[in-house]
Amino acid sequence: MANQTKFKDTDIEALIGWVLRIGVFVSMIVVFIGGVIYLSRHSTEHIDYHDFKGVPDFVHTLPGIFHGILAGRGRAIIQAGIILLIATPVVRIIFSAIGFIIEKDYLYVGITLLVLCIIITGMLTGHGG
C-alpha cells in the first residue's frame, strides 16, 4: 500500500477545506445578522472614527460580548461573528495537527503545535506591552 500516505494526505486536505468553508460561511451569517440589528437601531445616528478611542466594553471583553448578545445588541453579535472568523484559521491548525498525527509525522506535529503556541502567546499577552 504505497499510496496509503498520499490517500490520507488528500483526506485531511478535504477536511481542512470544509473547516475553512464552514467557518467563513457561519461567521459571515452571524456578522450579517448583527449588522442588520445594528443598522435597524442606529442608522440615523452620527458617527465619527477620526480619533482612536478603542471600542466600548460590550464588544471588547468576552463577558461583555456575551451579555451584549443576550441583550440582543447588534455590535456584540457582529463581534462574535468576527471572533468566529478569527478562530477559523486557528481551528484549521488543530486539524492539520491531527492530520500529521494520523500520518505519524511527529516533526510536523511539533511544528504545528509550535505555531499554535505562538498564537496563544498573542492571546495571553495582547493586553500587555
Added chain:
Amino acid sequence: MSVLVLTLIILVGAYFAGLLGSLTGLGGGVVIIPLLTIGLGINIHYAIGASLVSVIATSSGSAAAYVKEGITNMRIGMFLEIATTTGALIGAMLSLVIHAPIIAVIFGVILIFSAIMSLRKKDTTVLQTESVWAEKLKLNGSYPTADGEVKYGVRKVGGGFVMMLFAGVISGLLGIGSGSLKVVAMDSIMRIPFKVSTTTSNFMIGVTAAASAVVYLQRGYIDPALAMPVVIGVLLGALTGSKILVKSTSSGWLRWVFAVIVTILAGQMIYNGLTGKI
C-alpha cells in the same frame, strides 16, 4: 455622516476593493485602507483592524478551494507559519508604539513594492536540486499539472524563513495579507514553483492574520460597526473576482490599471503621512 450612509459607502468601496484585489492577486487590504483613511477620514488603527478581518475571510475562503486541488504544500506552509506568526505578533505590538503617520508612510512604500511585483514576469522553471534542510524538513513536493505530477525541490530554506518573518511583521503592522512579500520569499528565494507558492502563500495568510488579530481584538482596533461592511464587501468582491478570473483568459491590462491606481494611492498615503494629515 450618519451610520447608514457611512456603512453603505464602505460596503460599496469594500466590494470594489475585494474585486480588484482578487483579480490582481494583491488582496483587498491594499485598497480598503487608503479608502477608509484618506477617503473617509477614519483613524488608521480602526482601518487596519477592519482590513485584517477581511484578509482572514478572503484568505480562508479561497484557501478552501485551493486545498482541494492538491497544489498547496501544507508542510512548506506550516513550517513557514512559524516565521509569519512570530512576525505578526511583533508587528501587532509595534503598531502600538509606532506613530500613525509613520505607519502610513511604510504602508505606501509596501504598496508601491506590491504594485511592481504584480507586474513582473513569472519564472516557470522548476528546480530539481534539493537542499539539505529542505530534505530534513520534507519540504520538497509535487503538484498535479495537465502533463501529470511535477516534482520540485526547494532551496535556501533559511533565507526564505527570514523573509517570511519580515512578511509577518508587515502583515501585523499594516493589517494586510502581505502576499507579495510572501511570494518573494517563496518564488525568488526558495524557488518554489509559482502555482505552489501562490496557493501556499494564500493558505498562510489566514493564520498569519489571525495571530495579529487576537492582539488587535484586545487592543480595541477591531470596531464591529466598521468591520461589518468591510468584511462583507471585500468577501463578496473577492468571490465575484474569482468567478471573472475563471472566465477571462488574459488580465494583463487589468494588472497595469491596478498598478497605476495602487501607486497613486501609495503616493497619497506617503504624502498624508509626511505632512502629518493621517
